[in-house]
Amino acid sequence: MSATIAGENDGAGPFEVTHRLVLAIAIPMTLGFLTTPLIGLTDTAVAGRLGSADALAGLAIGAVLFDLLLGSFNFLRASTTGLVAQAFGRGDPREEQAVYWRSLAIALCCGLAIALLSPLLLSAGLFLMAPSPGVAAVTSTYFMIRVLAAPMALANYALLGFVLGRGQGLMGLMLQAIINGTNIVLSIMLGLWYGWGIAGIAWGTFAGEAIGMLAGFLIIVSRFNRAHRPSRAEILARDRLQALFSLNRDIMIRTFVLIGAFAIMTRIGSSLGPLALAANAVLMNIFLVAGYYLDGLANAAEQLVGRAFGANFRPAFDRAVKLTMLWSFGLGLVTTLLFLAFGTDVIGLLTTTESVRAEAAKYLPWAALTAITGALAFQMDGVYIGATWSTAMRNMMLLAFAGYLSALALFVPLLGNHGLWLSLNLFLAFRGVFLALRLPGLVGRQFSGPGRG
Numbered sequence: 001m002s003a004t005i006a007g008e009n010d011g012a013g014p015f016e017v018t019h020r021l022v023l024a025i026a027i028p029m030t031l032g033f034l035t036t037p038l039i040g041l042t043d044t045a046v047a048g049r050l051g052s053a054d055a056l057a058g059l060a061i062g063a064v065l066f067d068l069l070l071g072s073f074n075f076l077r078a079s080t081t082g083l084v085a086q087a088f089g090r091g092d093p094r095e096e097q098a099v100y101w102r103s104l105a106i107a108l109c110c111g112l113a114i115a116l117l118s119p120l121l122l123s124a125g126l127f128l129m130a131p132s133p134g135v136a137a138v139t140s141t142y143f144m145i146r147v148l149a150a151p152m153a154l155a156n157y158a159l160l161g162f163v164l165g166r167g168q169g170l171m172g173l174m175l176q177a178i179i180n181g182t183n184i185v186l187s188i189m190l191g192l193w194y195g196w197g198i199a200g201i202a203w204g205t206f207a208g209e210a211i212g213m214l215a216g217f218l219i220i221v222s223r224f225n226r227a228h229r230p231s232r233a234e235i236l237a238r239d240r241l242q243a244l245f246s247l248n249r250d251i252m253i254r255t256f257v258l259i260g261a262f263a264i265m266t267r268i269g270s271s272l273g274p275l276a277l278a279a280n281a282v283l284m285n286i287f288l289v290a291g292y293y294l295d296g297l298a299n300a301a302e303q304l305v306g307r308a309f310g311a312n313f314r315p316a317f318d319r320a321v322k323l324t325m326l327w328s329f330g331l332g333l334v335t336t337l338l339f340l341a342f343g344t345d346v347i348g349l350l351t352t353t354e355s356v357r358a359e360a361a362k363y364l365p366w367a368a369l370t371a372i373t374g375a376l377a378f379q380m381d382g383v384y385i386g387a388t389w390s391t392a393m394r395n396m397m398l399l400a401f402a403g404y405l406s407a408l409a410l411f412v413p414l415l416g417n418h419g420l421w422l423s424l425n426l427f428l429a430f431r432g433v434f435l436a437l438r439l440p441g442l443v444g445r446q447f448s449g450p451g452r453g
Contacts, residue, residue: 013091013311017319022300022327028169030296032176039208040285042184043201046191048351053274055198056351057131058138060281064266065125065143069114070153071259075251076107077157077164078302079244082388084165085303089310096166098230100220102244103158111151118147129267132274138198145202152209159216167303175216183208250390254397261404261427268412268420276417279359282350283367286343287424290335290371294378297328301382309387314447320386321439325379332375339368366421373425376432384435387446392438400430 040063047059080103087095114121122143126136156179163171186207190200234240262284269280304320339346343364347357384393404427411419 013089014313015307015311015316017304017308017316017323019323019327022297022304022320022323025164025167025169025300025303026296026324026327028173028296029164029176029299030293032169032173032180033292033295039180039183039187039205040288042187043191044282044285044350046187046201047198048353048356050197053278053353053356054132054134054138056278056281056353056356057274058135059142059198059201060266060277060284061125061129061131061135061270062139062142062146064129064263065122065139066146067259068125068256068263069121069147070150072252072256073107073110073154074157074255075248076103076110076154077161078251078255078385079103079247079388079390080158080161081165081299081302082306082385083244083247084162085167085306085386086310086388088166088303089307089313092310093225093228094230094234096162097224097228098235098240099165099244100158100162101230101235102241103161104155106244106248107154107158108151111154114150114154115147118144118150121147128263129270131270142198142202145199146205149206149209152213155213156209156216159213159220162220164299164303165306167307169299171219172299175212175219178215179208179212181208182211247388247390250394251385254390254394257397257401261401261424264408265420265424268408269417272417272420275355275359278351278353278356279363280417280420282347282356282360283363283421285350286339286346286364286367287370290332290339290368291374291378293335294328294332294371294375297324297331298378298382298385300324301379302386305383305386306388307386309446312447314443317443317447321383324382325376328375328379329372332371335371336368339371340365343368363417363421366418366425369425370428374428374432376436377428378432380432380435380439383439387442389442392442393435396434396438397431399434400427403427403430 043059043063044056047055050056080099083099084096087093087099122140125143126139129139131139156175160172160175163175183204185204187201187204190196190203191198192200194200196203266277266280269277301320301324304324305317308314308316308320344357344361347360347364351357351360381393384390404423407423407426408420411422413419415422
């Protein structure tokens with residue numbers, strides 16, 4: 001059975017959710033996702049040592065533009081995870097493979113479109129962010145190199161979604177380590193050692209995505225069971241494609257609003273002056289560390305909830321929600337305390353500019369708090385993705401975004417950058433609370449009783 005994924009049908013039917021099962025998925029993916037903010041930390045540190053505030057600010061704006069572009073396509077990863085997990089719970093390996101091929105095809109087409117439209121996208125991004133000419137030049141250099149990796153980056157979303165849907169946390173960790181490890185090493189080498197500066201950071205990202213895609217594709221496809229290979233007609237079945245596009249549409253809207261919220265924060269930070277923008281760029285890396293840390297548990301929720309839905313087994317669903325929530329809040333609290341204790345040291349590693357260090361230290365408590373205010377939001381996102389409740393997740397995101405805009409209008413004029421960070425924490429809290437309040441009604445309609453639905 002060399003062409004078969006080991007234990008291919010082990011996920012079918014009722015199963016017990018334990019702390020060990022949650023952590024077996026969450027810990028490898030937490031380690032894998034922690035390498036992603038390390039890219040941001042590394043890139044910020046490299047840019048911070050180029051001796052130019054424009055380099056740091058330009059990189060920050062470029063990173064936000066790619067969050068808007070590529071992050072808006074995170075639906076490819078999320079929808080693939082949810083649908084593969086449900087097929088895994090049903091014991092349907094043929095549909096698992098079909099979901100993978102559908103998602104990969106969509107990813108490559110979308111990535112190619114982004115690359116072809118890159119000049120227009122860059123112009124729109126610079127108009128949106130309105131940076132100074134020096135910052136705009138840095139952003140343009142970074143953007144036009146990194147955008148070449150868009151097809152590979154989106155393909156990696158589909159690859160990661162597949163392995164997460166099957167609960168293969170160690171494989172997910174390996175793929176993330178390949179992508180991000182290559183990125184980090186080459187960004188340092190090309191950006192500093194070879195003196196390529198911002199261009200070197202961008203080429204490091206390109207290489208990481210390309211190598212990761214090739215490695216992931218070869219590993220995953222080589223392990224497919226040929227006996228369960230779907231036909232082209234099955235992959236392109238109209239009803240399946242319609243269901244996938246509907247799911248992707250809702251998650252795309254939700255993700256676009258989420259990334260847009262962070263873009264608005266950067267835009268408002270820019271209006272507060274270059275020092276505030278640079279300080280916020282440093283602190284956002286702390287937020288991303290907390291976010292990716294919690295994302296490992298969200299991935300556990302996605303897989304276990306999706307598997308429980310596929311098996312139509314409510315006890316596993318209830319237990320998955322309970323345990324992932326417990327671990328999310330516990331680790332969120334620990335993360336906040338660690339950043340309160342050592343955050344100034346992290347800031348010192350990210351920039352050598354004393355004025356930026358001092359400014360970032362003022363707002364450090366707000367950045368540290370995001371690990372707690374975001375704990376429920378991340379965990380509930382995982383539950384909704386695994387259950388493929390995309391419409392409800394989209395609607396709750398829009399409601400939370402309305403609350404965020406109201407908070408910005410109220411607190412930024414009163415408190416300046418403190419008000420900006422307060423509004424971000426409120427936005428995270430709104431997301432989690434609104435999704436949690438919606439959960440009981442959705443569960444009641446999905447399952448007819450306490451056991452099998």
